[in-house]
Amino acid sequence: MSADSIENLSSESRTFAPSVKFAAQANAQADLYTQADADSEKFWEQQASALVWAKPWEKTLQWQAPFAKWFIGGELNATVSALDRHIAEGRGDRIAFHFEGEPGDTRAISYAQLLSDVSQAAHALSEIGIKAGDRVAIYMPLIPEAVIAMLACARIGAIHSVVFGGFSADALLSRIQDADAKLVITADGGFRKGAPFALKPAVDEALKGEHNVEQVLVVQRTGQESAWVEGRDIWWHEIVTKQPTTHTPEAFSSEHPLFILYTSGTTAKPKGIFHTTGGYLTQVAYTHRVVFDIKPATDIYWCTADVGWITGHSYVVYGPLINGATQVIYEGTPDTPHKGRVFEIIEKYGVTILYTAPTLIRTWMKWGDEFPNKFDLTSLRLLGSVGEPINPEAWIWYRTVIGGDNCPIVDTWWQTETGAIMISPLPGVTATKPGSAMRALPGISAQVVDEKGVAVGNGHGGFLILDKPWPSMLRGVWGEEERFKATYWSRFPGIYFAGDGAKLDNDGAIWLLGRVDDVMNISGHRISTTEVESALVSHEAIAEAAVVGAADALTGQGIVAFVILRGGIAHADGEALVKELRDHVAKEIGPIAKPRQIMVVNELPKTRSGKIMRRLLKDVAEDRAVGDATTLADPNVMKLISQGLKEAKDED
Numbered sequence: 001m002s003a004d005s006i007e008n009l010s011s012e013s014r015t016f017a018p019s020v021k022f023a024a025q026a027n028a029q030a031d032l033y034t035q036a037d038a039d040s041e042k043f044w045e046q047q048a049s050a051l052v053w054a055k056p057w058e059k060t061l062q063w064q065a066p067f068a069k070w071f072i073g074g075e076l077n078a079t080v081s082a083l084d085r086h087i088a089e090g091r092g093d094r095i096a097f098h099f100e101g102e103p104g105d106t107r108a109i110s111y112a113q114l115l116s117d118v119s120q121a122a123h124a125l126s127e128i129g130i131k132a133g134d135r136v137a138i139y140m141p142l143i144p145e146a147v148i149a150m151l152a153c154a155r156i157g158a159i160h161s162v163v164f165g166g167f168s169a170d171a172l173l174s175r176i177q178d179a180d181a182k183l184v185i186t187a188d189g190g191f192r193k194g195a196p197f198a199l200k201p202a203v204d205e206a207l208k209g210e211h212n213v214e215q216v217l218v219v220q221r222t223g224q225e226s227a228w229v230e231g232r233d234i235w236w237h238e239i240v241t242k243q244p245t246t247h248t249p250e251a252f253s254s255e256h257p258l259f260i261l262y263t264s265g266t267t268a269k270p271k272g273i274f275h276t277t278g279g280y281l282t283q284v285a286y287t288h289r290v291v292f293d294i295k296p297a298t299d300i301y302w303c304t305a306d307v308g309w310i311t312g313h314s315y316v317v318y319g320p321l322i323n324g325a326t327q328v329i330y331e332g333t334p335d336t337p338h339k340g341r342v343f344e345i346i347e348k349y350g351v352t353i354l355y356t357a358p359t360l361i362r363t364w365m366k367w368g369d370e371f372p373n374k375f376d377l378t379s380l381r382l383l384g385s386v387g388e389p390i391n392p393e394a395w396i397w398y399r400t401v402i403g404g405d406n407c408p409i410v411d412t413w414w415q416t417e418t419g420a421i422m423i424s425p426l427p428g429v430t431a432t433k434p435g436s437a438m439r440a441l442p443g444i445s446a447q448v449v450d451e452k453g454v455a456v457g458n459g460h461g462g463f464l465i466l467d468k469p470w471p472s473m474l475r476g477v478w479g480e481e482e483r484f485k486a487t488y489w490s491r492f493p494g495i496y497f498a499g500d501g502a503k504l505d506n507d508g509a510i511w512l513l514g515r516v517d518d519v520m521n522i523s524g525h526r527i528s529t530t531e532v533e534s535a536l537v538s539h540e541a542i543a544e545a546a547v548v549g550a551a552d553a554l555t556g557q558g559i560v561a562f563v564i565l566r567g568g569i570a571h572a573d574g575e576a577l578v579k580e581l582r583d584h585v586a587k588e589i590g591p592i593a594k595p596r597q598i599m600v601v602n603e604l605p606k607t608r609s610g611k612i613m614r615r616l617l618k619d620v621a622e623d624r625a626v627g628d629a630t631t632l633a634d635p636n637v638m639k640l641i642s643q644g645l646k647e648a649k650d651e652d
């Protein structure tokens with residue numbers, strides 16, 4: 001048995017330093033690490049001073065694991081830093097959002113207009129009876145009103161709980177119940193894959209259950225017929241547009257809850273992660289500024305995440321708006337009406353910074369280079385990746401084909417729970433390695449430890465932990481203090497552990513290895529699914545791979561792989577390709593990692609946020625009935641995979 005908690009199998013020697021020109025003008029220089037190491041609290045005070053405070057804080061940090069309070073005694077309103085300040089300082093005409101609807105409708109919303117819209121919505125919420133501390137569920141497509149609704153809640157001190165518009169009525173109800181929401185803000189529907197989809201019926205269905213919702217505020221987006229409950233349902237345009245366009249904000253405590261966001265629960269009920277105002281805003285503004293090197297006067301920034309996820313909260317709404325950025329938001333899917341839609345939008349608006357998920361990057365690889373090659377992407381100067389580890393070959397493709405070999409890539413690690421980016425290159429400082437998030441940001445302390453919580457040396461793998469408090473950390477699980485302690489703080493007492501494996505390479509760079517739950521035990525060796533998937537994707541024929549460990553009488557677990565082929569690439573067929581891929585994995589990371597079975601598929605089971613549901617693949621690989629597939633973007637995908645695997649041969 002290896003001494004490593006998770007083995008370090010693959011290696012990467014390629015490095016990419018920032019250009020001299022990029023490094024010279026970068027927002028963050030190397031001395032930022034020195035400043036943070038010298039005095040962590042002073043460092044975070046400097047970052048907090050970038051916000052507008054109605055009352056200064058008296059104490060920077062109070063820490064009694066697992067409970068932290070930051071900037072104690074300070075008071076502020078999130079929207080003053082995000083909106084009012086820019087107008088007061090003469091930037092009201094700057095565009096906050098270029099909105100691109102899937103059907104092709106567009107809106108350009110200035111900071112002055114956004115403040116006016118948020119002010120009207122804040123008055124409307126107060127008229128409905130929403131007060132500071134009340135919870136508001138937001139269930140919407142990615143349209144400007146979703147952002148306006150979030151900011152209007154923050155303006156009056158109500159706590160928003162955004163539920164992704166792709167979730168079912170049951171998922172919506174469970175979140176309404178858990179947060180005890182008084183109001184639901186929704187839309188008649190949105191546009192997806194070339195057609196309108198309805199949202200209001202899911203709200204109506206959800207509200208057949210037990211709840212304390214008093215009103216439903218409905219944005220008219222598609223014009224679909226909507227059932228109507230008199231006295232409960234209100235059209236947004238009827239109540240919001242009649243309100244005054246100015247609103248006096250109230251200042252709230254730094255520790256006043258800003259929002260609740262539920263993590264998807266696969267086996268248990270979702271956890272309501274909640275974040276407070278001062279610390280969260282401090283870190284999202286800081287990380288947005290230094291990781292994306294944002295130059296607000298000249299950059300066009302596009303984070304492709306929906307506001308239903310933490311990435312949309314931190315890097316579409318709060319971080320960019322505090323920094324006065326101009327950004328793109330797009331309602332629809334990347335292949336509507338054609339597979340070049342994202343690249344078309346980059347060209348149209350001259351996007352300079354793109355932040356997206358590895359799953360989309362690998363999808364582009366699958367579709368083929370011809371789609372990005374049709375458009376002018378030379379405006380791009382920085383690329384980012386978020387949501388899961390990125391395979392080295394997908395990283396190289398992203399840099400080469402999308403970035404024209406000219407853009408630094410910031411591969412970021414963070415979670416709903418951390419609130420903001422924790423591990424990432426600084427784009428003007430770090431010589432990056434494809435597939436590595438590199439090191440903790442200045443002000444953040446991350447370690448890789450073994451089962452006993454002892455730090456591992458370079459070249460070894462284990463568990464990723466955060467051993468010092470950070471401003472944007474979760475303050476708890478809503479209404480469930482014991483669950484908060486048990487889930488995040490019990491494995492290593494007083495230390496945060498959220499379940500991710502990682503390794504340090506020989507140079508000390510951090511490599512994320514996915515969830516510890518996804519580690520396979522092959523003949524006594526603990527092998528990460530991420531490393532085997534990356535080895536498969538490094539083969540020229542493969543765009544995407546998912547790997548699971550299936551029960552095996554001989555080895556404990558056998559590796560079963562599901563792969564998607566790249567478009568426009570000539571490759572062997574059938575058994576010849578499977579043999580070639582097995583041999584390739586053995587060559588890349590060793591014979592121990594050779595898959596027992598490999599199946600070529602057209603799609604993988606993914607949640608609507610793009611994460612692969614390996615649990616369902618494991619059900620298939622172990623010949624069990626497939627579990628709950630309701631959260632999948634395409635539930636039919638599992639039937640095809642189940643059928644195909646029965647026909648796939650085991651390794652001889």
